Amino acid sequence: MRQAPLALTLGEPSGIGPDITIAAWLKRSTDNLPPFYLIGDADLIRRRAERLGVRIEIAETSPQSAAEIFPRALPVAPTGHVATGTPGAPDSTSALAAIASIKQAVADVKAGVASAVVTNPIAKSVLYEAGFKHPGHTEFLAELAATHGKTPKPVMMIWSETLAVVPVTIHLPLREAITTLTRELIVETARIVVTDMRKRLRLPSPRLAIAGLNPHAGEGGTLGKEDGAIVAPAVEDLRREGIDARGPLPADTMFHEAARKTYDCAICMYHDQALIPVKTLAFDSGVNVTLGLPFIRTSPDHGTAFDIAGSGRANPSSLIAALRLAARMAATSAAT
Numbered sequence: 001m002r003q004a005p006l007a008l009t010l011g012e013p014s015g016i017g018p019d020i021t022i023a024a025w026l027k028r029s030t031d032n033l034p035p036f037y038l039i040g041d042a043d044l045i046r047r048r049a050e051r052l053g054v055r056i057e058i059a060e061t062s063p064q065s066a067a068e069i070f071p072r073a074l075p076v077a078p079t080g081h082v083a084t085g086t087p088g089a090p091d092s093t094s095a096l097a098a099i100a101s102i103k104q105a106v107a108d109v110k111a112g113v114a115s116a117v118v119t120n121p122i123a124k125s126v127l128y129e130a131g132f133k134h135p136g137h138t139e140f141l142a143e144l145a146a147t148h149g150k151t152p153k154p155v156m157m158i159w160s161e162t163l164a165v166v167p168v169t170i171h172l173p174l175r176e177a178i179t180t181l182t183r184e185l186i187v188e189t190a191r192i193v194v195t196d197m198r199k200r201l202r203l204p205s206p207r208l209a210i211a212g213l214n215p216h217a218g219e220g221g222t223l224g225k226e227d228g229a230i231v232a233p234a235v236e237d238l239r240r241e242g243i244d245a246r247g248p249l250p251a252d253t254m255f256h257e258a259a260r261k262t263y264d265c266a267i268c269m270y271h272d273q274a275l276i277p278v279k280t281l282a283f284d285s286g287v288n289v290t291l292g293l294p295f296i297r298t299s300p301d302h303g304t305a306f307d308i309a310g311s312g313r314a315n316p317s318s319l320i321a322a323l324r325l326a327a328r329m330a331a332t333s334a335a336t
C-alpha cells in the first residue's frame with residue numbers, strides 16, 4: 001500500500017519556513033522527495049514565491065489528494081486562517097495560523113491521512129506573546145497526543161548521520177535545568193530513546209553514551225556532586241535493565257570522531273550540551289525528532305532565521321533531511 005503523504009506545518013510565516021518549503025518542493029524530482037503537503041495559507045506561499053522570483057504551481061487540496069497533485073503542484077491544505085507575516089518582521093497576528101497548522105497536522109496523522117508530521121520552525125517568543133503556553137513544539141505535540149487524559153513524555157532527539165543527541169532537560173533556564181535533573185528523569189528519557197530507536201530507526205541494540213553534568217564528569221566529586229549522585233546511579237539502573245549505556249562521560253571529550261563511533265546516541269544533561277556539538281557538525285543536515293509520541297514528528301534543526309527570510313539565501317537541506325527521515329521512520333514503523 002502506498003504510504004500517505006507527510007503533513008508539513010506552516011511554522012512562523014515571517015521566517016524562512018515558506019522559503020524552504022518552496023525550495024524543497026522545487027527539488028522534489030532531483031532529490032526524489034516523499035510527497036508532502038503544506039497546511040496553511042496558499043496566498044502566503046504565492047506572495048513569498050513572487051518575492052523570491054520563483055515560478056511555482058500551488059494547488060489547494062485535501063490531504064487525500066495531495067500525493068497525486070505533488071508531482072505537478074505544491075499541495076496546500078487550508079486551515080481557514082490568514083497568515084499575514086512579512087519576511088523578517090514577525091508579529092503575533094499570525095500566531096493563530098501557525099498553531100492551527102500544527103493542530104491540523106496532528107489531526108491528519110491521527111486520522112491516517114498523513115504518515116507523519118514535519119514542522120517548519122516557529123518563533124517561540126512570538127507565540128508566547130499570543131498566549132501560547134508551551135515551551136515549544138515538543139511539549140505542545142505531546143499534549144495534542146494525549147489520550148484518556150494521559151500525556152506521553154516527549155523526548156527531543158537531534159539526529160544526523162554524524163551524531164544523534166538527546167537533551168534530558170530541554171527548554172529550561174540552565175539554573176533550572178540543573179535542579180530538574182534526577183536519576184529517574186535520565187532513566188525515563190533513555191528508555192524512550194531505546195524503545196523508539198528500535199521501533200522507528202530499526203536499531204535493535206542502541207548504544208548510549210551518557211554525558212556527565214560537570215567538568216570532567218565531576219572529577220571524583222571535586223567538581224560537583226551530581227555526576228556521582230544522579231548520573232552514575234541512572235547509568236547503573238539502565239545497565240541492570242540490559243540497556244547498553246556508558247557514563248557519566250566527560251562531555252568535552254565524547255564528541256570527537258573516534259569517540260562518536262562508539263555509540264549511537266549521546267544522552268546529554270541540558271539543551272546546549274546536546275545541541276552545540278550536533279549543530280556544529282551537521283547544521284545543514286540535522287533533524288529534530290520528537291520521540292515518545294504515538295506518531296512521527298520531525299523538523300529542521302534550525303530556527304526561523306528572520307535575518308534571511310525572503311532573501312533567497314535559506315538552505316532547504318535540513319528540511320529535506322527532515323522530510324526524508326520522517327518518510328523512512330514511517331515506513332519502518334509500518335513494517336514492524
Ligand SMILES: NC(=O)C1=CN([C@@H]2O[C@H](COP(=O)(O)OP(=O)(O)OC[C@H]3O[C@@H](n4cnc5c(N)ncnc54)[C@H](O)[C@@H]3O)[C@@H](O)[C@H]2O)C=CC1
Pocket residue numbers: 016020120121122123124125137288299300301302303304305306307308313314315316317318
Ligand atoms: N523547531 C523550531 O521551531 C525551532 C525554532 N527556533 C526559533 O527560531 C528563532 C530564531 O532562533 P535563532 O537562535 O536565531 O536560530 P536560527 O536557526 O533561526 O538562526 C541562526 C543562524 O543560522 C542561520 N540559518 C538558520 N537556518 C538557516 C538555513 N536554513 N539556511 C541558511 N541559514 C540559516 C540564520 O540566518 C542565523 O544567522 C527563535 O525564536 C527560536 O525559538 C529555533 C530552533 C528550532
Ligand SMILES: NCC(=O)COP(=O)(O)O
Pocket residue numbers: 135136137138139275288299
Ligand atoms: N533548540 C531546539 C528547538 O528549539 C526546537 O524546539 P521544538 O519547537 O521542536 O520543541
